[in-house]
Amino acid sequence: MCLPVLYGYTSIVYREEVYAPSLPSLSKLMILSSAIHQLIMTLFSTMPFSIGQVQDAGLLFLSSMSTTIAQETSDSPHEAVPTAVVLLPVFTTMTGVALIIMGRLRLAGAVAYIPNSVVGGYLAFIGYFCLQAGVALCVSRPMSTIASWSAVADGEGFRLALPGVAAGAAMLWVSRKRAELLPHIMMAVPLAFFAAVYLWYGEDAIDKARGDKWIGAKSSSSADTGLDSVISQFDFSNVRWDIFPDLIPCWIGMVFVISFSSSLDVAAISMDMGQPLNTDKELEVIGYSNVVSGLTGGYTGSYIFSQTIFQYRTMVHSRWVGFVIAALELCVFAAKVDVLSYSPLFFFGATLIFIGLDLLLEWLIESRTKLMDEEYCILILTFLAIQAVGIDAGIIVGVVMALVEFVITNRVYSEGKKYVRRVERRSRKVRPMEAWKELQKGCYKGQVVTFELRGELFFGNCERVRKILESAVSPPFGEGRSGGLATKHVVLDFHTTTTCDSSASSSLKQFVVMANKNGVKVLGAGFTSRVRYVLSKGGVLGEEGIRPNLGGKIAWFVSVSKALEHCEDGHLGGNREATHLLPPTKSWENLKRQGGGETWGNIVKRLLGLPDAEGGQRGLDMVLNKYHEVVELEAGNSIFRQFEVGPEGFEGYSDGGASSSSESFYVILQGQVLSFSTGHELQGTYLDKGAVVGYVDFLLDRPRSFNAVVVEKARVAKITREDMHKMKEADGAVFNMVERCVLLASILELANTSEC
Structure with a gap:
């Protein structure tokens, strides 16, 4: 699979007509370069199964450099090839040195600040470039502009291009349907050609x-492709060193793009393996391979993601695979046979057409469903800008457009504001005291980790967010899980996340996949409509209500409390009803059959961990029934309002006869209630059965400090100040129990309160 692609790459880098007579020797240099990359990466990579070759990311820059050299030497064509075969390896060596420095200084993460939409536009252009080069190889004519597509308009051009396009399309179809059959198809195409010939x-x-x-x-003659012919291309007396400064801007862009693409490749390999890789260390290895490649007259290269993952999945993790590939490539390099003069041109063209169609389909078509409208527009504009003004300027234009779009779409990000922090949260489910103690000793000693994501998640901070999330998982990904409490669930609270982009979505996807491969489930709640839309398009967010699994998606819950409740239920031994560690009473079973929900007495006993004897339960219920009123509310009804603030603008929520007085507090017996400050509905908190609502305002005798609105049909126990006075005078022991109960519930509420 490597050799056909390398011959195609040669035609991309040296696409000007002045290089055509030397293509056999230049192809040998490309093959030698790939052998060097493979050898160095096999020796020094932390991945013994890694495949390293000349990579497509740097081809456009190398092609741009060779085109500039051809234009500058148009008056003396004999200088073009010597200048190109010397200066391009020099810049390859410089690229390697730059990558080594970036790895040593731990700057691999810095290149991740290019927005996904800009990267997509660049990769789409690579796809177009490969498609054009593949067709040019099929028809044996130079094609460097849009107008040059006329080469396939005549009968001969169409005849020569059609088999290459058909074969490339077939390879694309097979790679997406049955990837394991792709090598067989690539072998079948030339065999079928020779049989037909x-x-x-x-x-x-x-x-x-x-x-x-x-x-x-x-x-x-055979000498045209022998070692002597390859060495003769390095005619230093004809090298135009004065062109060197003109190529430096292109080299700067090449360093940035190669470092970025290499980091992406390492991250993608890491995701598939389910183990973290040291990106900075791998970037150093790539740097060393580029230095050696450049010093031996070669070109830029990196890990080949698809082939590396293929080797990993086949469980062939021996370094001998890399040594064999390098040895075979060196044999082809040393051979005096010109492979191009005995092979179908359309086959080599088809490999490039396959790569080009794959990139174009992924970034111009499929990305439409994964990006926001504005991000997709930036992708298209970046693609067109590179076509119009060149690679370097086009990428800069794309980054500027992405920054402008971010500033316009979102408020300016506050400097120093935390965008992710670990928080202590508990579910609001009513449980016996024994259950809470069990959860404290196990579940909340590292098995369940909760993070709050705040503000804007975008290309400028998403990598930092991902690293913080990964660092808090215990033990770290890839390490053994013996001893200690290993993390089983990560809960992400998005209720203060105002927006995110596709770059943030990709980073979260990487974290979720990595977590799942290490047996850690990721749950989320509090999504705004925009955040939910972006994460859904990016394939990060599962459907609401689907149980958490290891399928590479965030399980979506209606509230953080519900997500934590799921984690707690799993720790306590499965999804049992609210009684959990204590057997249910008959009165509770009757209530369930009647659809009546909890009783206040049952909630008091559970929070305080009191014995659940049936007679005692009924007695407590009979006493408490004298001191509260059960109110039934429909979805949209207000329990109470924030002081001097009406519910205008909160569509669908009716009046419900609520007021801002604090002469009572409420206990939720059934249903769900949303508490929020006016104007901050999206940052509200969902309260479930057993929660106490409004007690702090009641205790301090102050006006209501927030709104409480019924989300789903509810039954609440309303306890007034007068009820509490009567209870204290007539049933002091019960009053003390109730006071302890509501104080404990309030403490649990404070434990789940976010900092503003």
Whole structure:
């Protein structure tokens, strides 16, 4: 699979007509370079199964450099090839040094600040470039502009291009449907071609096919592709060193793009493995391979993600695979046979067309469903800008557009504001005291970790957020899980997240996949409509109500309390009813059958961990029934309002006869209630059965400090100040129990309160 692609890459880098006579020797240099990359990465990478070759990310920059050299030497064409084969390796060596420095200084994460939409535009352009180069290789004509597509308009051009396009499309289809069959297809195409050639032409089939331009022109002698011919290209007396400064801006862009693409490759490999890789260390290895490649006359390269993952999944984790690949490439390099003069040109073109179609489909078509409208527009504009003004300027234009879009769409990010922090949260589910103690000893000693994500999550901070999330998981990804309490669930609270972009979505996806591969489930709640939309398009967020699993998506819960409740239930031994560690009473079973929810007495006993004897339960209920009123409310009814603030603007929530007086507090017996400050509905808190609402305002005898609105049909116990006075005078022991109960409930509420 490597060799056909390398011949195609040679035609991309040296696409100007002045290089055509030297393409056989230049192809040998490309093969030697890949062998060097493979050898260095096999020796020094932390991944023994890694595949390293000349990579497509730097091809456009190398091609741009060679085009500049061809233009500058147009008056003296004999200087073009010597200048190109010297200066391009020099810049490859400089790129390697830059990557080593970035790795040593731990700057690999800095390159992640390019927005996904800009990267997508660049990758789409690579796809277009590969498609154009593949067609050019098929028709044996230079194609460097949009106007040059006319080369396929005539009969001969169409005839030569059609098999390459068809073969490339077939490879694309197979790679997406049955990827394991792709090598077989790539072998079948040339075999089928030669069978057809011998059947069609008969005697002297190869020469006749070459005459019809199906096969590359034959070299004048074997020396044209021997080692002497390759070495002769390095004619230092004809090198135009004065062109060197003109290529520096292009080199700067190449360093940034190669470092970025290499970091992405390492991150993608890490995700698939389910183990963290040291990106800075791997960037150093890539740097060393580029230095050696440049010093031996080669070109930029990196890990090949698809082939590395293929080796990992086949469980062939031996370094011998890399050594064999490097040895075979060195044999092809040393051979005097010109492969191009005996192989179908459309086959090499088809490999480039396959790569080009794959990139174009992924970034121009499929990304439409994964990006916000404005991000997709930036992707398209970046793609067009690179076409119009070149790679470097086009990427800069894309980054500027992304920054402008972010400033316009979102408020300016506050400097120093925390965008992620670990918080202590508990569910609001009513449980026996024994259950709470069990949860404190196990569940909340590292098994369940909760994070609050705040403000804007975007390309400027998403990598930092991901690293913070990963660092808090115990033990760290990839380490053994013997001893201590290993993290089982990570709960993400998005209720103060105002927006996020596709870059943040990709970073969260990487964290979720990594967590799942290590047996850690990720749950989330509090999504705004925009955040939910972006995460859903990015394939990060599962559907609401689906149980947490290890499928690479965040399980979506209506509230953080519900998410934590799920984690707690799992720790306590499965999804049992609210009684959990204590057997249910008959009165509780009757209430469930009647759909009546909890009783106040039952909630008091559970919070205080009192014995659940049936007679005692009924007695407590009979006493408490004298001191509260049960109120039934429909969804949208207000229990009470924030002082001097009406519910205008909060659509769908009716009056419900509520007031801002604090002469009573409420206990939720059934249903769900949303508490929020006016104007901050999205940052509200969902309260479930057993929660006490409004007690702090009641205790301090102050006006209501927040709103309480019924989300789903509810039954609440209303306890007035007068009820509490009567209870204290007539049933002092019960009063003390109730006071302890509501104070404990208030403490639990404070434990779940976010800092503003």
